Amino acid sequence: MEQKSLSDRIWKFFSSVKLAIVVFSLIALTSIVGTIIEQQAPMETNMKVLGRIVGESAAPAVYSVLNALGFMNMYRSWWFLSLLALFALNLLVCSIERFPAIWRIARTPIKPLPPDTFKSMQMKAELSLGEKPDLAREKAIAAMKSIGFNASLSGEEGGGWQLYSQKTPWSRFGIYMAHFSIIIILAGAVLGKFLGFEAFMNIPEGSGYSVAISTGGVSQSVEAERDTYMQAIDASNGDYAQAAQSLNMPVKDLKTQLLKAGIIPLGFTVKCLEFDVDYYPNTDMPKAYKSHLQVIDGGQVVVDQWIGVNKPLRYKGVTFYQSSYGPMGNYANGIAMLTLKSATGQTQDVSLGLGQSATIPGTKTVVKVGDFTPALAFDDSQRPYTYSKMMVNPAIRLDVTGPSGSYSEWVLQRFPESWRLTDGNIAQFNHFWGVQYTGLQTRKDPGVALVYLGCIALALGLFMAFFMSHRRLWVRGIPEKGGTRLMVAGSASKNKPTLERQIEKMISLLKEGGR
């Protein structure tokens, strides 16, 4: 007996609203700390933050206390995850606890109200009609219909009758759905954590990789071996067996080593053909970052697509997001992609490395790529210099040799007016290729579908719970001298004034007809 009461008490504890309120507060309060302390940041960053709040002298002590409590990465700490688990358990137990009652009230068909209950209902009205009960009944049915209730009929002793009807009883499930949906969302998050991965790929223009690097940190010793594994896996296009063979190790060992080194084989290759930044005209405001990607699976190009921020690529459950870019360091290997146009309108596309030259079609003018800078600017004495290592204003110096003599001219990719050469020919500078990498956030999350499903259920549930109500309406007719006495009763799970107004409307309809 005693054991049962203990389990009862535990059940009661987890199903209580009090627990929910306490858990809400704890999650909210601890989360505040996590927004002030920068998460997973270097120690100096948070020392500075704490220094500003508690003073320089106290900062180290406060830091070590918070650090010991896991606040530097609190959303993944055991106690915060336990709070979330407690939240989920509370929801689950509440859901199980309340389900039978909600099911009963929503699924049980509406029944006639016992005659003596009419008087005790909160929402009620009475009126007399001049018609005989049968005629009055037909009028009442029509009046109920006019406010959207389809009445059922049951007879009463002594020639009386009762009409009853209900609307949207299923809206009772709204609250239930909203609560249960949060469990679904949390389940989706857990599923994604265990069966998915979060990684990144930095792919130089012209290259393709078949592995991604996990975002979670790894120890330095394995990081050193990473390249060896990566190359082996890459050479075999993600085929473990082949890669293991080339490394002279069993497949099983390779898999554990890869896992340790944070390398995730994709099973297909992602190639970056080109990376570009578009700017708003005449500004340095980037308008778009975009990468031309190809997915190569089983030797075939299966996807060929430009991606951008807000426009990711999805293939076999893995999603690639445009998230960063940067220079590879050596601009000397780059190739200038130009469209040469003669003054008479003949055009030709050419790709020239540094020091290479081409003839403008239909002319005797030769242009040579003499120099490249990723960020061209001119100083006070009009001498060119490079102001950034990033490709913010790429320019090439064209050394032009033609009938009108030899000269040099800077051509800037972002400024079409600089493409027109002194002799009237045009060297359209499209792109400087092969010197940048595109940074792709790479993610597989099998839980995301569940999360989305939960979100839809949450939204529907809340809208049902707050904007709809289960309304019930009873009308009773009792024969009286010279006509029929009508008693009306209603109940609504919420938004009672709406039903009250509907009942008023129905009554005025009934009275009108009586005259």
Next chain:
Amino acid sequence: MQSPLFFGISSISYVVAMMVYITYLAFRKNSIGVTATAVTIFGFACQTLAIGLRWIEFHDTFGMSWLRSIPLTNLYESLIFFVWCLILGYLIVEFKFKNRSFGAFVTPVAALALLFINLSGMSTEIEPLVPALQSNWLLAHVMMSFISYSTFALSFSTALMYLIITTDKKSEASYIFWTAALGIFGAVLIAMGIDFIVNFKAMSGMKPEMFIHSYLFKSTFLDANGAVRLVSYLAALGLVLFVWRFGSSLKRVIGNFNLSAEMLDEITYKSIAVGFPIFTLGGLIFGAIWADQAWGVYWSWDPKETWSLITWLVYAFYLHARLLRGWRGHKISVVAVFGFVAVIFTYLGVNLLLSGLHSYGSMK
């Protein structure tokens, strides 16, 4: 474009409306009340037109699709939209509850916010969108967030008024709470006003975000001079004590508005009940979907996300405490006040005080 002109007209309309509403409170004549409402509606129409014109201007200048051109991408634009929602919400309440008393409070807030921006000469240029903001989710996410913020603002003011008209004793916890809340609120506003006056020159042509970053509280609570800091804190404390001492006169003023405590409590609950589902869908869910599209993570615990979750939890607390634990009166009103504090922090505090993905730096 004509949008500044119409913003100006709407600000002036709101000032006029405020004066008419106050006259109405004094004389209680129906014709004055109708005039006040008419002026407010006129101002609202001008503001709607101005927002529409700015939308068109945005679309024409940057060649983005209509959904992505909505002028809601910086502090200036969001403030204007917030004012718009506030006036709309007020008009709905006026219509539904047949009570014009709030008008005298809502219209000056709207007018001040608009005039402040117009007079300061801060940069109101339209700006191109950084790549992360170019999404069709922008419209739904930001708009619904602001609609819910406005309903929460309404619940905040009614909850505060509830506390004001139902507390008597100076030693009562609820009385101390509302006087302190109002006092701190006033102190913050005054401090901002001082920043504004002291640095008036520096402001012209500056973006509001930059101004707040560089000057907020730097002339008072965060002044380099320790004496100024001390005086500022003492003055703030003085203001709180002043409100505490003379709070009963405010109660008398509000007591004249024909507002019953039950009605205030009901408006507080109703506006939270409307705002909560909208906030959940537009703020949290659409935000998560957008983050999933743009950054590849639907939830990354960055400060903006975390603060919107905190806000959500506070209002979830409110609903559970009220509907299931039967909290009423002072206790539940205090929760509603805290809810809006969380809203303000989500909207302004995170962007201005904390860092995160939402500061839309470059790409990362």
